[in-house]
Amino acid sequence: MTIFKSTVFAAAAAATALPALADEVNIYSYRQPELIKPLTDAFTEETGIKVNVAFLAKGMVERLQAEGDRSPADVVLTVDISRLAAVVNAGLTQPVESDVLDANVPASYRDPDDHWYGLTTRARIVYASKDRVADGEVTTYEDLADPKWEGRICSRSGTHAYNVALVSAVLHHHGEEATKTWLEGVKSNLARKPQGNDRAQVKAIWAGECDISIGNTYYMGKMLSDDEQKAWADSVNIVFPTFEDAGTHVNISGVAMTKASPNPENALKLMEFLTSPKAQEIYATANFEYPIAAGTSADPLVQGWGSFDADTVNLMTLAGNRADAIKLIESVDFDG
Structure with a gap:
């Protein structure tokens, strides 16, 4: 007992x-x-x-x-x-x-x-290299599929819950066909095979392996509170992307x-x-x-990272998209 x-x-x-x-x-x-x-x-x-x-x-x-x-x-x-x-x-x-x-x-x-x-x-944001990414160079989630980012993006596994939720939001806003195209574009822009957690992607930016990554906002605070990881955090800016017709996920x-x-x-x-x-x-x-x-x-x-307008879709709607989002992620072999 x-x-x-x-x-x-x-x-x-x-x-x-x-x-x-x-x-x-x-x-x-x-x-x-x-x-x-x-x-x-x-x-x-x-x-x-x-x-x-x-x-x-x-x-x-x-x-x-x-x-x-x-x-x-x-x-x-x-x-x-x-x-x-x-x-x-x-x-x-x-x-x-x-x-x-x-x-x-x-x-x-x-x-x-x-x-x-x-x-x-927590917002799902872009960590961008202070040295290699200009202000305004990325403003939307849709931007991440732009060929200008080829070989410049780092990401954790596409099937991790945080990324599945983001893809569920893309699916809500753009539908199945456009979401698959978006996933294919993001995958083609990856600098390496998806691996590690959100902080590992910022470390890769610091090390020069990529220029931007997707992560949750609170990891910036955690990195700044760690003696080793503070240098990683100091190498990036936080960008609050939005959907083209909505807010930040x-x-x-x-x-x-x-x-x-x-x-x-x-x-x-x-x-x-x-x-x-x-x-x-x-x-x-x-x-x-x-x-x-x-x-x-x-x-x-946290306030010092800037303000944003959150996407207003009810999160239970996104949860209902989870199974379809995973199928799309796997259909493009995002982690392959």
Whole structure:
């Protein structure tokens, strides 16, 4: 029997049911413990409710399915809309009606059926060499397929969740045929076979292997906070590309209540707290992201990267494009 023994722990074995305690709430989280603890500490201080967190590196859907009605989890915290959608589509969450949640989270950042709510956003941007890319040389995602970038782009795997979400957005805006053509163009512009993570692409720009790459905004903050990686960050500018007829692609971290929640009242209190301006600013600052509640501000470092207008498409729409996006990515052998 696995029991929540501490506020933050690494979950390794399937958990069995916990009693519904009036002063506790249990989270399954894809986010690292160090990013969760400032939030859970603040919630406990404000409400007196103890928060227990199981950190899952993978397999959240499978674990919740295996536990069924015996699951101790009240709330799931995830990054990337595809992971949120996977939990919802598996029938493992329940809709939540809350005026507080609706007031804190704009419609484009919550599930139309009230199963999940966004907490913070990150933009999928272009990292551009300060030395080899002129201001204004890249302004749209469509630009990335322009032959002028031949041999100048670095990318992580096309089938990584972050790139799949971006391709899902291209598919939404341009349709299947144009998206395939775009993918073929981007692939032909790659300087090397897709590999590594977003930071590895910036390192490659620093090393002169390519001139631009695609990455999430928060990686700039992480690189600037690392003694070795700061030089990589200093070698690039952040560019906020847009779609030709829309805004900058964003993704989210989000929260949902499990269908089997043994402590639904406490779970709702936690969700409302997590979407509050106070909690969103704590969360966003910890990971260099953007809070989404009205009246909130990003960390000054993040604000210094510039402003952008986010694409307004509801992210659940993009999640619905995921399977087709992966098929297109594989059809052009993007990682080959």
